[in-house]
Amino acid sequence: MQIININNSYHYETENLLRVFFPEEKFRCTESAEEGEDYCIFETHGSKIKIELFLSGEKLSDEKCFCTESREEGEAVESFLERKGAVMLFDLLCAYTSYTPPWGILTGVRPAKLMTKLMSSLGEKKAVDYFINELKVSEEKTALALMVAKNEAPLMAVNTEKSHSLYVSIPFCPSRCSYCSFISHSNESAKKLMPSYVEKLCEEIKTTGDIAKKLGLTLESIYMGGGTPTALTAELLKKVTDTISESFPVSSVREYTIEAGRPDSVTDEKLEVIKSCGATRISINPQTFSDDVLKAIGRNHTSQMTVDAFLQAREKGFDNINMDLIAGLPTDTVENYESTLRRALSFSPYILSLLSVRQPS
């Protein structure tokens, strides 16, 4: 499907929202619509928004002018129009597909963070109304976001104005999973970029450490994700962790996590690097314990390799291991998912994160 954004740069939000309705679709951004192919036009002129969709020969459109004065306090005009346009697109897509996504126009990964922010500026009642009426989130999911935000509150309260966290991204993976929207490259296509990426990353870590020191900031947590940090060689991974240790007061952080998500990237050597740098939390993510589903999503490992990597990490002394499972993966079934869930529980991971993707209808 072609995506055409006119007078705005909302491609990312447009594509992510379309992807919720058409999870299998391939999207490309173009300047103008080519005839015969499905397209979505998101056009803005001042405070006027026009959405036009051409889907399987059917044209749908909506046009509205918004009073930018009615935006929430602190909300930039750009974000206001992006949100209003997303709602127009959402309504057209719901009507066309007869499907109403429970998270409304939200496509990010931290709805509770947004709920916390809104609660602090608007208060709980208005934040809840905003989720339901302005972001189109269902009442059930709004209640969930509220519950998570409230549970997180005591942890957030420990932070001070000087608190900060460090996120280090390693955008490489052994292979690309079919459902993934993170920025990452497969080892096969980008292996030769790893040394120079790590070089630049270490420079940035050092500079960030200097700035944090100058500002007198307190480091609360470190999270190395991506991608898959253990897609790096043990030597490159050590270079990154050594640079973090030289640049930040690692021993006083409350949590230090390194994702070892893909079992096909876990080795004894890399686990030792993680252990010796002071990281206490890792994740080893089965996603599913069905070998057929693993193959269908583009993962080059078996479920047995997940079990082996998990036990290997336990043997190395890691007791805080997270496992991610995903419901709704291509070719998966309810029975398969149930057996995946039971198998994951049998390992008693410290945290079991349950995620879901929507299967194409």
Ligand code: SF4
């Ligand atoms: S391992 Fe994770 S980050 Fe990498 S492609 Fe798969 S889902 Fe994306």
